[in-house]
Amino acid sequence: MFELEENISIGANIKVVGVGGGGSNAVSTMIESKMNGVEFIVANTDIQALNANKASSKIQLGLDLTKGLGAGANPDIGRRAAIESYNEIVEKLEGADMVFVTAGMGGGTGTGGAPIVAKIARELGALTIGVVTKPFFFEGKKRSKHADTGLA
Template structure:
């Protein structure tokens, strides 16, 4: 047997499970985007929504409880539906090294079910990361209240929780933005969060990061922040880093004091080592002086 035949396959077994309508929409966007090395699962009480899912594995939850008609924007029904089909979720997540749980918080199925899915993944020993959205202000105070309660429960069940405040996206967007495009923008941010982390593990670059590196930074870390920055021209890397640490997605908090940082630099083959140094140094200066920083490049 040759040396190449003895090599263990690279990367890690990563699964994304989208809970409810918002989670299912995000999964569809991820699949269309072409995220590499990830298995997609959707779970929903709403059979009609599941029919539109592009995921290779679709799970109807709460068949007895909801009869396939959804959770009626009631998180308690969403939780009970997930518990009813806990075994199916457990089976779908079996063997994962890392599980992303994604949902739009504020409704019924996602808000109530996300914490149960995360709990199952973590009990199986997977690094469990939740990436969820908080509702737009126009969706109403009750929905925001449900979202905040769901996020509190979810935080107890995950290693890392990334929350995307949809209202912040609205505040920095064009006044002509349509409602459909607003929700699409929120989906794209969820996609970038998952893709940014999974690509750094699965896509080869000049500075490779393995799953163990990511696990070191993300295990039992609680609330996390996500910043995205894009740069062009001579100072592209530094500009992108500056925009990432001052991103509107960071809501009312800053990177100052962060003790664990995961940096994904995506660029073409002309990326220089000096550019990488400038970008990482800028981020490191903004964080805690003893921060554990893991960074990789995707070329």
């Protein structure tokens, strides 16, 4: 006689991580569009923006470093904040077959933190895909330079 296993997971375990303000906004838009079959996660240094996000899974990046006040458009602070939160990121990404990391390049948290999140996803064996935006010309050379550095 055969018995059916009720807790069988069919298909890939897909997670979308929005890093920083731009990435978190992208995740909110995806949630509003009622995408199914994907776990949405947001990671940010700005605790107010994090709390306002609609994602059910959230990572406060670099609480000791930033005190929840954001990265101040400094990619090094974003990078260090993500490194500080390494264990929390691992916990949220474990079990993923595929991870999409989305961020706006040019600011602090997305530019500095998204590469760390992507690296952790790869270390965990997930197929990792980055979906990022670059700043508009009118946002200035500094943000554009930060974006180029973050993409390197």
